[in-house]
Amino acid sequence: MSYVIGIDLGTSAVKSVLVDKTGTVVSEQSEAYPLYQPKPGYSEQEAEDWVDKTILSLKNLLASSGVKAEEIEGISFSGQMHGLVLVGEDGRALRRAILWNDTRTTPQCRKIEQVLGDKLLKIARNRALEGFTLPKILWVQEHEPEILEQASLFLLPKDYVRLRLTGNAAMDYSDAAGTLLLDVGGKKWSEEIGEAFGLKPSLFPALVESFDDTGSLLPEMQKATGLTDVTRVYAGGADNACGAIGAGILNEGQTMCSIGTSGVVLSYETRRDLDFEGKVHFFNHSEKDAFYIMGVTLAAGYSMQWFRETFGGEASFEELLAGIGEVAPGANGLLFTPYIVGERTPHPDADIRGSFIGIDASHKLPHFARAVMEGITFSLRESIDILRAAGKTVDKVVSIGGGAKNREWLQMQADVFGADVVKLESEQGPAMGAAMLAAFGSGWFESLQDCAREFIREAKTYTPDAQRAETYSKLFDVYQDVYGQTAELNRKLAAFRGGDQ
Ligand SMILES: Nc1ncnc2c1ncn2[C@@H]1O[C@H](COP(=O)(O)OP(=O)(O)O)[C@@H](O)[C@H]1O
Numbered sequence: 001m002s003y004v005i006g007i008d009l010g011t012s013a014v015k016s017v018l019v020d021k022t023g024t025v026v027s028e029q030s031e032a033y034p035l036y037q038p039k040p041g042y043s044e045q046e047a048e049d050w051v052d053k054t055i056l057s058l059k060n061l062l063a064s065s066g067v068k069a070e071e072i073e074g075i076s077f078s079g080q081m082h083g084l085v086l087v088g089e090d091g092r093a094l095r096r097a098i099l100w101n102d103t104r105t106t107p108q109c110r111k112i113e114q115v116l117g118d119k120l121l122k123i124a125r126n127r128a129l130e131g132f133t134l135p136k137i138l139w140v141q142e143h144e145p146e147i148l149e150q151a152s153l154f155l156l157p158k159d160y161v162r163l164r165l166t167g168n169a170a171m172d173y174s175d176a177a178g179t180l181l182l183d184v185g186g187k188k189w190s191e192e193i194g195e196a197f198g199l200k201p202s203l204f205p206a207l208v209e210s211f212d213d214t215g216s217l218l219p220e221m222q223k224a225t226g227l228t229d230v231t232r233v234y235a236g237g238a239d240n241a242c243g244a245i246g247a248g249i250l251n252e253g254q255t256m257c258s259i260g261t262s263g264v265v266l267s268y269e270t271r272r273d274l275d276f277e278g279k280v281h282f283f284n285h286s287e288k289d290a291f292y293i294m295g296v297t298l299a300a301g302y303s304m305q306w307f308r309e310t311f312g313g314e315a316s317f318e319e320l321l322a323g324i325g326e327v328a329p330g331a332n333g334l335l336f337t338p339y340i341v342g343e344r345t346p347h348p349d350a351d352i353r354g355s356f357i358g359i360d361a362s363h364k365l366p367h368f369a370r371a372v373m374e375g376i377t378f379s380l381r382e383s384i385d386i387l388r389a390a391g392k393t394v395d396k397v398v399s400i401g402g403g404a405k406n407r408e409w410l411q412m413q414a415d416v417f418g419a420d421v422v423k424l425e426s427e428q429g430p431a432m433g434a435a436m437l438a439a440f441g442s443g444w445f446e447s448l449q450d451c452a453r454e455f456i457r458e459a460k461t462y463t464p465d466a467q468r469a470e471t472y473s474k475l476f477d478v479y480q481d482v483y484g485q486t487a488e489l490n491r492k493l494a495a496f497r498g499g500d501q
């Protein structure tokens, strides 16, 4: 038999899946690593934690599957996007990686707008947002110039892991699109943007397609993982591009919702000249010469995780959410906004913070849990509405990510989105997408579409309930008012953040 491995380097954990030629997941593993938040707005991870946990994950995957190492033809990656890894001459990260949900870079975003004006949207096709990579490079340039001076290369998270596993540095187009340094339509680094900020050309890695062969594992990595030089390593893609592939979003009109640490609503696009005025992100897909548009909720699953860790005691997600079925839609007048680390779509605002509105003495933990779930889902509905307003039909949404494990949440998505919501057999969309890139790269299929037809299996469809949809539609109007009503209050409160010792 032949197999491939997909590795998803997420924010909470690295997840790996071993898949056979029919797309059946033979074995899966997950290894968590910490997130560091030394100051409000900061979000960092140790790049070496990613490497250690990926090696462990591969080793355990192989051991638990009982598959022979020689049978594994290819590996590929899906990676959390935008995170800045500065690499020194010895091929090691020079500082902790600054992640996609780190919002310290508001001044750098304003500088980018001032220097580039409307050229930014024309070339990079996206607005200057705190999460993207260029503002992070400019932050290091300003605050830690000696580190940028020492850097021989900048990489994104999964590219760093691939460099450590194979010794070869490269970045694929789908991930490069999230740096603000790529000419997205022209598929090349923008010299104009790099020069405008004095970035040396040697900092930029070689660009490759997501399914390109980037070598084999270094001998010491073969020893550490148990794999052999038979296994080829394919470049991989941005987690959202891979999530889309794993969810079969490979044709016009298909939409995905992902609830991981972030929340994403993504729709396939082939028209490279569309102009959304930066309201949604526009990125290269991992399929050759295709694109996608997407809206992002910064703290989707993360809001639920924060709520569980802060108020849930020792409860697992299953235990915490067990009681929400007994709470009616609307959580008895309790409303939550998930802005706990700021927001991106539709409110690019690093200062905004979350709220519980309408707390009543009758509310118990399940009301709060339901309100958190509803608030996250309303935030994703705002992205769906932007797609609809741009003329896209959204009547079916494939739901992936950790949030898709909960059936009440899947039904809530159907009711709030007003669309059928499809759950797949495996909610490991990005890891499956990475495995599909390895399968396509290994020549198992003529196209990613052919691979999707063989690999992707729908498990269940959730259809909207008319009554609940009507209740949610009214509540959504109230939800949409909260941002405007709390923005100024939060700007005043920002001065009080970061006082803890
Ligand atoms: N059983 C569950 N029920 C509901 N939500 C869950 C469950 N398990 C995980 N989640 C949500 O999924 C999130 C993690 O999703 P995942 O796709 O693994 O994230 P990432 O790719 O960012 O590491 C958690 O923060 C949590 O909110």
Ligand SMILES: O=C(CO)[C@@H](O)[C@H](O)COP(=O)(O)O
Binding pocket: 010, 011, 012, 079, 080, 081, 082, 100, 101, 131, 178, 239, 240, 260, 261, 262, 263, 264, 281, 296
């Ligand atoms: O910033 C974005 C997309 O622009 C995030 O979607 C990251 O790519 C992280 O994803 P998860 O860890 O939530 O999967």
